[in-house]
Amino acid sequence: MFLLALLCSLYMGWSMGANDAANCVGADIGSGVLSLRNGIILTCFFSFLGAVFLGGQVIKTIGKGIVPLDSLPCEQGLLIAFAAIFGAASWVTLATYLKFPVSTSHAIVGGVAGAGLACHTIIVWGKMKQIMICWIATPLGSAFLSVLLYPLIFWFFHLSLLRRIREKLIVVFIYLTSIYLAFTWGGNDVANATGVLTGTNQMSSQLAALIGGFAMMLGVVTWGRRVIETVGFQITHLTPLMTVAAEIACSLNVHFYTIWGIPVSTSHSIVGAIFGVGLVAGIKTLNLRLARDIFVAWVFTPVGAGLISWLIVKLVLLWR
Numbered sequence: 001m002f003l004l005a006l007l008c009s010l011y012m013g014w015s016m017g018a019n020d021a022a023n024c025v026g027a028d029i030g031s032g033v034l035s036l037r038n039g040i041i042l043t044c045f046f047s048f049l050g051a052v053f054l055g056g057q058v059i060k061t062i063g064k065g066i067v068p069l070d071s072l073p074c075e076q077g078l079l080i081a082f083a084a085i086f087g088a089a090s091w092v093t094l095a096t097y098l099k100f101p102v103s104t105s106h107a108i109v110g111g112v113a114g115a116g117l118a119c120h121t122i123i124v125w126g127k128m129k130q131i132m133i134c135w136i137a138t139p140l141g142s143a144f145l146s147v148l149l150y151p152l153i154f155w156f157f158h159l160s161l162l163r164r165i166r167e168k169l170i171v172v173f174i175y176l177t178s179i180y181l182a183f184t185w186g187g188n189d190v191a192n193a194t195g196v197l198t199g200t201n202q203m204s205s206q207l208a209a210l211i212g213g214f215a216m217m218l219g220v221v222t223w224g225r226r227v228i229e230t231v232g233f234q235i236t237h238l239t240p241l242m243t244v245a246a247e248i249a250c251s252l253n254v255h256f257y258t259i260w261g262i263p264v265s266t267s268h269s270i271v272g273a274i275f276g277v278g279l280v281a282g283i284k285t286l287n288l289r290l291a292r293d294i295f296v297a298w299v300f301t302p303v304g305a306g307l308i309s310w311l312i313v314k315l316v317l318l319w320r
Contacts, residue, residue, distance in 0.1 A: 001078040002202055008082055009208075010215045012089035013193035016104045017047075017219020019096045020189060023250070023266040024182040027274060031243040033174045040224060044217040046179050047186030051213030052206075054187025057261035059205045062108060062195025065127045065261075067116040069199030077200040079316060080119055084111035084196055087309030091301060096223060100297040103265030106135065108192040110302030111309040118313035134257060138264045139272025145249035146276030153245050170240045177247035184251050185266045186213060188258040195263075238274070242281065246273035268298065 024047065025039030034042075064070055069077040088107035095102040109131060116123050157166055193215055194208035203211075238246070250269040257264040 001075065001082055002200075005078055005082040005085060005197060005200075005202075006211075008085040008089060009194045009197055009211065012085045012092070012104075012108070013190075013212045013215025014219035014222070015089045015092040015096060016189055016192055017216035017221075018223035019092050019102065019219075020104060020185060020216075020266055021220040021224030023270040024185055025178055027238050027243040027246055027270065028174050028178050031174070031238045031240045033171055033240050033243070034178065036225060039178070040220055042175070042178055043182045043224070044220050046182035047220070048213040048217055050183035050186025051190035051209045051216065052186075054183065054258055055190040055209040055212070056205050058188050058191035058258060058263050059195040059198055059208055061127070061131075061261045062112070062191040062263055063197070063199030063205075066109060066112045066124055066131075067121055067199075068124070069196065070201055072121060072200075074200065074202075076119055076121070078202070079313060080112065080115040080121070081196040081200050083115040083118070083309040083312040083316070084108065085193070086312060087111040087114060087307075088192065088305045090308055091305040095297055095301070098297075100293065102297050102301045103135075103267050104189055104192045105263040105265045106298070106301040107305040108195070109263060110304070110306035112196060113302075114306030114309035115313050117306075118310040118317075131262060134262045134264050135268070138253060138257070139268040139275075142246075142249045142253045142269040142272035143276035143279070145252060146245050146273040147280055149249055150242065150245040150277050150280045153241055153248075157241060170244070173244045174240060174247075177244055177251065181247050181251045181254075181266075181270070184254040184258060186216065188254050188264060189266060190216065191263055238277075242274075242277040246270065246277050249273040249276065265298075 021043050024043045025034055028034035029036055029039050067080060069080060088111035091107050092102060092104050113123055162169060190209050190212040193212035197203045198205050198208045250273040253269045254264060254266055
């Protein structure tokens with residue numbers, strides 16, 4: 001069961017990289033400043049560093065905060081871990097195939113809760129309530145920050161003193177904000193792949209971060225371009241300055257929750273930020289039909305992943 005759970009963790013990390021690479025560089029590529037190849041390389045390297053150096057707090061929350069896996073019998077804890085990760089990864093893979101940027105954080109939280117309910121274990125509903133409130137606040141917070149930041153960034157880059165170096169400076173800012181965003185994404189989301197394994201006391205948080213970070217890199221390289229197309233080109237037309245504002249807003253938002261140990265959605269955060277700068281540019285620039293489809297995918301993510309995990313547990317128990 002541990003080997004199955006470990007394989008599913010690698011699968012989850014891969015599917016996260018495939019879906020969430022767009023959060024880090026989709027806007028840059030859509031603005032025409034960053035190439036797809038360079039964006040993928042940048043995301044791989046700095047998300048791995050973020051997973052290793054920033055991922056510990058959220059790993060603890062996923063591992064023990066929703067279902068106290070460390071207090072359960074080893075076999076039961078591993079069954080919940082296996083079912084939760086497989087259910088979440090399956091849902092994220094489906095969303096990636098459909099090119100929807102969904103939340104891997106929502107998927108794993110729903111998966112852990114669904115598997116826990118199927119095993120009739122304790123669910124820490126207070127922590128679940130806290131996480132869900134943060135889920136709602138995440139895209140709204142990013143949108144609000146980007147609305148505030150965009151006019152300031154626009155003013156700064158149009159100062160007469162910067163006229164000669166403006167284009168080069170914009171490229172530098174694009175790279176820096178992408179690096180920061182990839183780092184915070186790795187720090188918050190690595191727990192979605194391997195956090196539940198640490199809760200079963202079968203793996204240290206440091207090893208979990210290394211394994212999860214490696215699997216995420218594989219997903220970015222092999223299948224990351226599908227959702228990049230949605231985030232970078234289909235939500236709204238992005239100028240370089242809009243991209244800088246969106247990525248700063250998203251990074252600050254996710255970093256705050258990571259320090260707090262709350263698993264939030266980088267997908268929600270960057271999409272909220274992009275819509276925020278889109279609103280500043282004018283509502284007509286936004287693809288509202290795509291926004292509706294993304295919102296529906298967000299709502300069904302924890303439910304769908306939780307249902308798959310619940311069914312897996314019931315099938316395993318019935319087979320035994």
